């Protein structure tokens with residue numbers, strides 16, 4: 001977007017990566033436990049200089065920008081031609097920008113907020129040309145997204161239980177694989193629960209991610225009661241002193257009352273083990289579904305109560321504007337974004353990094 005106006009955004013320094021600590025071998029599970037070998041990992045300490053940290057932040061934004069290439073194209077299709085050569089900012093230009101934001105899935109609330117702020121800055125002469133418009137636009141977009149930037153803190157309970165929900169194919173199981181890797185890199189021990197007992201290959205798919213991450217997977221196979229699988233897994237994680245348990249569930253639509261009741265049952269059963277569990281009810285949302293996905297998430301929220309969102313497939317042709325709609329309407333924390341199918345194609349959500357990558 002606005003490639004011709006390209007202006008280096010100030011990179012936000014990233015905090016140094018935490019030390020890697022091997023997962024305890026006591027986490028072995030009789031069900032499917034590759035954790036023993038993790039105990040053989042050596043402790044890696046990495047001390048980062050401020051310069052190294054700054055470089056890493058720059059690389060991260062560049063990486064993210066590359067991953068968002070298609071989203072950027074969809075988001076800003078024709079924007080360059082539209083603004084190219086504009087010497088002054090007039091009302092036609094602002095009208096056109098408004099239309100483009102709306103068609104990029106930014107949604108009416110966020111678009112109105114952006115346009116009103118820009119118009120205000122234009123009348124105060126803070127914005128006088130396309131260059132200052134670009135800078136202000138970036139600032140406004142970051143301000144809108146910032147409330148959604150809330151890191152998932154998993155230290156409040158042990159095991160910290162993350163229940164992953166969402167519609168079919170949104171990227172739940174893949175995100176669980178990425179999350180397991182993310183937490184392991186933070187030195188946490190992780191266990192997975194195969195709560196999708198509906199789809200034939202779902203358990204195997206999760207076990208595959210378990211192997212890749214070297215973490216145990218608790219399962220009972222297809223057709224089992226998901227609440228019972230997840231209950232057993234949390235008990236097992238407690239007895240093995242596991243830090244984080246991530247439970248997969250089958251994809252469902254908010255209109256399938258029986259399946260929504262099943263999620264409510266899982267939550268009820270978990271609260272018998274720990275009144276505060278699940279500690280995170282994370283919905284995985286495919287950004288490609290745009291405003292429809294937003295509606296679905298709202299319905300899940302009304303029905304079972306969500307505490308966080310992971311937005312996937314932002315590497316595809318999704319219109320990245322959906323994040324602004326989320327910020328303005330759902331006001332749920334966006335914990336992570338998915339930018340590919342690989343284990344590392346995933347970022348904790350940063351408003352600043354996201355807008356910089358989108359506008360770069």
Ligand SMILES: Nc1nc2c(ncn2[C@@H]2O[C@H](COP(=O)(O)OP(=O)(O)OP(=O)(O)O)[C@@H](O)[C@H]2O)c(=O)[nH]1
Nearest residue numbers: 168169170171172173174251312313338339340341
């Ligand atoms: N490009 C891209 N593909 C993704 C991303 N996340 C998941 N996928 C792909 O989306 C497809 C569905 O992912 P799953 O993780 O199986 O989705 P799910 O929500 O568990 O699906 P069900 O269990 O069938 O409801 C797979 O092909 C994944 O590789 C992402 O961030 N980017």
Ligand SMILES: [Mg+2]
Nearest residue numbers: 172173196202
């Ligand atoms: Mg799945």
